[in-house]
Amino acid sequence: MRHGKNGFIAGFLILPLAIYAVFVVSPFVQAIYYSFTNWSGLSSDLKMVGFDNYRKLLDDDVFWHALRNNLVLLLVLPLVTLGMGLFFAFMLNVGGRRKNAVVSGVQGSSIYKVIYFFPQVLSIAIVALIFQFAYNPNSGALNSFLSGIGLDSVQPNWLGDPKLALWCVMGVMVWSNVGFYVVLFSAAMSTIPRDFYEAALLDGANRFTTFFRITLPLLWDTVQTGWVYMGIMALDAFAVVQIMTVGPGGPDYSTEVLTWFVYTKGIRDGQAGYATALGVALLIVTMFFAMIVMRLGRRERLEF
Amino acid sequence: MGFTSDFGRRDLVKRAAALGLISVPTMAALSSCATGDGDKTKQVDKGTKSAKNPLAINESASLDVVIFDGGFGDQYAKDAQAEYMKAFPKTEGKVKHAATQKIQSKLAPRFNGGTPPDLIDNSGAEQMDFGTLVSKKQLTDLRDLLDAPSLDDPSKKVRDTLRPGVVEMGQFEGEEVWVLYYAYTIYGVWYSKSLLAKHDWQYPQTWDDMLTLCADAKKQGIAGWTYPGKYPYYLPFSLYPFIAKIGGPETLDAIDNLEPNAWKNDAVKAAFEAYDELQRKGYILKGTPGLDHIQSQVAWNEGKALFIPNGSWVENETKKTTPKNFDMAVGAPSSLDSSDKMPFGTIWASGGEPFIVPKNAKNPRGGMELLRVMLGKKSTQNFIQQVSSLSSLNGGTEGIELAPGLASAQELWQKANPDKIVNPRLQDWYVTLQKEKIGVAALGEMMAGRMSPKECMAKCQKFADETAKDSAVTKYRHK
Numbered sequence: 001m002r003h004g005k006n007g008f009i010a011g012f013l014i015l016p017l018a019i020y021a022v023f024v025v026s027p028f029v030q031a032i033y034y035s036f037t038n039w040s041g042l043s044s045d046l047k048m049v050g051f052d053n054y055r056k057l058l059d060d061d062v063f064w065h066a067l068r069n070n071l072v073l074l075l076v077l078p079l080v081t082l083g084m085g086l087f088f089a090f091m092l093n094v095g096g097r098r099k100n101a102v103v104s105g106v107q108g109s110s111i112y113k114v115i116y117f118f119p120q121v122l123s124i125a126i127v128a129l130i131f132q133f134a135y136n137p138n139s140g141a142l143n144s145f146l147s148g149i150g151l152d153s154v155q156p157n158w159l160g161d162p163k164l165a166l167w168c169v170m171g172v173m174v175w176s177n178v179g180f181y182v183v184l185f186s187a188a189m190s191t192i193p194r195d196f197y198e199a200a201l202l203d204g205a206n207r208f209t210t211f212f213r214i215t216l217p218l219l220w221d222t223v224q225t226g227w228v229y230m231g232i233m234a235l236d237a238f239a240v241v242q243i244m245t246v247g248p249g250g251p252d253y254s255t256e257v258l259t260w261f262v263y264t265k266g267i268r269d270g271q272a273g274y275a276t277a278l279g280v281a282l283l284i285v286t287m288f289f290a291m292i293v294m295r296l297g298r299r300e301r302l303e304f
Numbered sequence: 305m306g307f308t309s310d311f312g313r314r315d316l317v318k319r320a321a322a323l324g325l326i327s328v329p330t331m332a333a334l335s336s337c338a339t340g341d342g343d344k345t346k347q348v349d350k351g352t353k354s355a356k357n358p359l360a361i362n363e364s365a366s367l368d369v370v371i372f373d374g375g376f377g378d379q380y381a382k383d384a385q386a387e388y389m390k391a392f393p394k395t396e397g398k399v400k401h402a403a404t405q406k407i408q409s410k411l412a413p414r415f416n417g418g419t420p421p422d423l424i425d426n427s428g429a430e431q432m433d434f435g436t437l438v439s440k441k442q443l444t445d446l447r448d449l450l451d452a453p454s455l456d457d458p459s460k461k462v463r464d465t466l467r468p469g470v471v472e473m474g475q476f477e478g479e480e481v482w483v484l485y486y487a488y489t490i491y492g493v494w495y496s497k498s499l500l501a502k503h504d505w506q507y508p509q510t511w512d513d514m515l516t517l518c519a520d521a522k523k524q525g526i527a528g529w530t531y532p533g534k535y536p537y538y539l540p541f542s543l544y545p546f547i548a549k550i551g552g553p554e555t556l557d558a559i560d561n562l563e564p565n566a567w568k569n570d571a572v573k574a575a576f577e578a579y580d581e582l583q584r585k586g587y588i589l590k591g592t593p594g595l596d597h598i599q600s601q602v603a604w605n606e607g608k609a610l611f612i613p614n615g616s617w618v619e620n621e622t623k624k625t626t627p628k629n630f631d632m633a634v635g636a637p638s639s640l641d642s643s644d645k646m647p648f649g650t651i652w653a654s655g656g657e658p659f660i661v662p663k664n665a666k667n668p669r670g671g672m673e674l675l676r677v678m679l680g681k682k683s684t685q686n687f688i689q690q691v692s693s694l695s696s697l698n699g700g701t702e703g704i705e706l707a708p709g710l711a712s713a714q715e716l717w718q719k720a721n722p723d724k725i726v727n728p729r730l731q732d733w734y735v736t737l738q739k740e741k742i743g744v745a746a747l748g749e750m751m752a753g754r755m756s757p758k759e760c761m762a763k764c765q766k767f768a769d770e771t772a773k774d775s776a777v778t779k780y781r782h783k
Contacts (some may be wrong), residue, residue, distance in 0.1 A: 038776070041408075042415050042432055056776075138608075146316035153665025160533050160594030160752060209487030233722055246534040247744040251593070251752065267408045269736055273775050 028283070034276040041272030053277035063278065065253040067285070068262045069166055070235055073173075074289060075256070078079075078230035081174050082223060085181025088116060090211055092182065093189045094197060113186065116179040124176060128243035131172045135159050159246055162254040169240050169255050173233060181226055188222040189215060224297040231289050235282065238263070258282045313410055323698055330623045331468035340655065348667050354390070358452045359673050366398035367670040371769035372427035375617050376487065376657065377692040382402060383690075383716070384683040395670075408432050415442060420662035423671035425486070427657050434483060434732065435778030437660070438476045444661040445480040447673040455680030462679060468695040468722050470655045475734070476780060485655020487687075488694040490616045490634060490713035491541040492651050497631035497708075499607055507635045509648050511578055514638045518587035528587035530609035532597035537731070537743025539579070542613035545652040546637040547575045548726040553646035556728045557782045562772040567765040574640055576750065576757035583751050593752040597621075597660050605630065615658075619709035620692040634716055650724045653717055655696050658732075734771055741767040 001126040019049075035053055041182060058065050092109040106112075119127060125177040134141040143155050159165050192215065200210050216223070238259040242248050245255040266275030305357045353360040364484055369385065372380040378401070385399045404410050408430040413422045415432075420442075426432050437443050441536055450463035450471060463471055472485035490758075496645045500507065503524065508514040518528030531540045551571025558566035582588055583748075589609040592600065598621075604612045619632055626632065639648045661671040677683060684700035687693070692707050694714060701714055717725075727730075730738040742764050750760040 014390065040433075040440060041412050042436050043442055044416050044418070045440050117307055132596070137594035138599065138603055140590070143591070155532075155591065157591060157752070159595040160591075162749075163756070212423075214695040245742060246594075246748070249740060249744065252745050252754075264736070264740070267430055268433070272435035274776060 004235070008036070031276045031279050035280045036272055037273045038262060039276075040272040041266055041275075042270055045219060049273070053274050056274065057277055057281060062253060062256060062261060063258075063268050063281075066256040066258045067281075069254070069256055070237075070285065073170065073234035073237060074231055075302055077173060077234040080170070081177050081230050083182060084174065084178050085185055085226070086216070086223070087218070088112070088178070088182045088184035089189060093154065093186055094210065095207055116182045118179065118180045119176045120183075122176070124239045127172060127176045128240045129149050131168075131175075132159075132244050136166055159244060159255075160251060162251045165245060165250045165254045169237065169245060172240050172244065173237065177230065177233060179228075182228060185219060185222060188219050192218050221280065224253075224293065227293055227296050228290065229291065229295070231264065232286075234285055235259075235289070250270045255271075258285070307427065337570075345414050346666070348670075350669065355458065357365055357673075359448060359669050359676065361392070361669040361673045362667065364398075365390045365395040365397060365667045365670055366400065367667055367674065368400045368421035368665075369402070369422070369423045369671070369674065370407070370421045370425070371403045371409055372425040372657070373405055373451065374428050376687075376693065377405035380393055380687040380690050381678075382684070383686050384674065384678045386675045387680070389521060389676065391646055397624035415662065415664075418664050418665075420664055420670075422665040422667045423662050423664065423674055425657055426483075426660050427430060429576035429736075431658075431734075434476070434658070437782070438482050439778050442663050443482040443666045444672075445482065446474065446484055446661065446665050446675075448483060448669075449477075449483050449484070449675055452672075452676060455676055456489060462676060465653075465697055465699075467698045468654075468694050469725065470729055473655050473727070473729075474658075483658045483660055485658050485696050486675075486678060487691075488543065488653065489656045489694045490651060490653050490694070490717050491545070491614070492634040492636055492713075492716065493542045493611050493638075494604075494614045494618055494709070495611050497633045498609070498629050499610065504602075507633075508638050510521060511640045512640050515581070515585070515587075517610070518582065518585070522587060526607065527589035527609040529582055529611045529613075530592050530595070530598045531605055531613055531751070532595060532749065533591075533593035533752065534596040535739075535743070536748030537604050537739045538597065538613050539747050539751065540613075540728070540731075540738070540743070541615055541652065543575060543579060543747070544728045545576070545650050545726050546640070548549065548569050548639060548652075548728075549646045549648075549650045550574050550640050553726050556726055559768070560729045560733065561781045562734075562768050562779065564769065564772075565765065569762050571645075572761060572764075576701045578640060578761075580750060580757045583753050588751065593748070601625070614724075615656075616710065616713045619707055623692075630708075633712040634709065634714050636720070638714060646724065649720050651716060651720045652728065653720070653725050654727045656693075672740050702748070717743065729780070729782070734777065737771045738765055741771075 009279060020079075027068075036048055038049045038052070081120045092105040092112055094103045094105070096106040096109065137143055137155060137157045137160060140289045142158065147153055156164055159168050166270070172245075196214050196218075197210060200214055204212065236259055237257045241255050241257050241260050247255075249256040249260060259283070262275045262282070265271045265278060323742075332756075339698075344485045348362045350360050351357060351362045357363065365510050367385075369381065371381045381403075382401060385401060389396050389399060400421075407424070407426055407428060411420065411424065411673070412434065449608055450462055454462045454465045457465075470488070471481055473485055474481040476482060479675075495507065503520070505517055505520070506513075508517050520716055521528055544556060551569055553567075555571045556570050558569070589600075589603055595603065600612060601618065602625050603609055603612075605622055605627065616634070619626075626664040636649045636651045641661055650670055661668045665671060669681075678687075679695075679697050681697075681700055684695045684697045685704055687695050687708075688710075689704055692710050694717075695708065696700070706714060730742075745762050746755070746763040746767065749755040749763075750757060755763070772779070
């Protein structure tokens, strides 16, 4: 009987597994194989070079710049985006105080919801282009605003300044992503029973306590999911860097990221072997990140 | 049903893992996919050689052309293909034309698989690395084309109709010519004649005049210079010929050859210090380090800055933002002082839009014949008028009205030809070194005021030394 059951399950899984093998496992295996070759990407003439690509990578200043920038993004981006997402979602759903309803959002919350979600509708290429204009030090919106409020002496070069460039990139990524998390967290919050909030209010809890004692613990699963998604965004960042930044890659490599570095080596310089070695390095970073998130996030699930 | 009791989740995970392990070895079979088998495709038979068909192309074979769809568009190539089909009526409808900006992404798989097109305009940000293509023997030697009679005058070979330096640009190691540059670019300091005239200013022939002019302009609220701060590798368009002028062309050759201490030359020092002075005295438009090429060109079009280092494509690129009476012109870099090794008027001019015929193409002779057609007078004039750029055919400008910028470029070139033209090769030989390292991370930092000329020289030298040591980069030398 058992055997029949296995066959039954395997029958269902064979197609997805085959697709997974061809489109996910096989590229990974191929990439690892090519990372040990000197493949140019332009001819099928290649030979094995052992760990040469990896040795070169460890000596490459640009690689370390890129890795450092990716790690900064990985630390800051999820924290800021999810923090803001949670704050806005809480204010839209629970944070208000109205006479008749005990648990409600601030006034006009339905309008805010639309506004927050709006950037999510735009493609990232358009967002990056719009911000490129805003960051124009000469006639851009930001510097015009600064001189408009009398700060003529403060006219930063934004993307042209190595100290600011990465933060400019981060600003765009937060702006374009925060709306999605507002909606995601709003949906999750609506599943929290209202009695909890009512009970807390009766006990005299303020908004601060309600958020940290009730909302956040019950939302933990969703936050964790969001953290993984945002982490993936932070490890990518390709489009914004390519479209918006100086070079691209930033003044003095200040916005260089691993994905952009892979592209330049593989596509522009005809060093596909080295580029795949970089890809493998990115894979390792990604796996570490996933492991850490899973470890940190392991908590007892609350049933309600 | 007891389904979950004897078949738990753990079992499922274990079995999935086992299945994954089994599938890994089978992947070995798949792992040769990305490089393809590299089999040579069969080439079409040669045709019969005649006066009308000097390259002996197969007159009924199909032709596969891929054009970079950038600033020049692809209409000029389509028009030339129509001429080709007119000359060989049996090819009517058999010319396959594709235009793309993603040259490498689209074509690398075809090179790997051994089925590349017959003619490629290998240009733009996704240009395929020439060093790799040549060293992996992926290209056809174009000398057959260069030694064929030209389209308009059969007594002249194609090679004798080209502007000086174009053939040499296509050579790497040895005598073979692998690349034919179709467009021809004049680099220099671009300005508006009408803006200078309005303030009764002259284009400065010496650096002292340049500084005086910038000081005057500053009083009028006009910046002296701007440049694409986001892509500071535009600065060399006027800086490199300036270096050659001060220290002689061998200074640039040493830089191109990645010689030790090439960047520590006194001429480099003098040129860097001169440019740094523009920045220190506030003659560069405010915010320039954050502008891209379009934004800086617009600011220049609006008269916010007098000068911009650029190439002759700028006229076509700024067509929409240039005011009617702008009267665009290009000047040669000003002289530093009387001890300069080369006279005023020294400029950088070189071929653009590199065309290649792949070695494994099905119809390589057809690709070459199309190039021969394109280098004919009719197609050249069409190109010049359509995209407002010179072509590498020496001539073709007679009898057609040139836009002001292009006319000025042509005049400048005629005065400089042949002994006042320099052609630094760093940007074709070592793209990463030129653009990302020397351009953005050194020159860009110096012109933004974050690095002294001395530090900038040291940094350029360090980058050059690193490239010289990198075994993955194919090296070239001036002959």
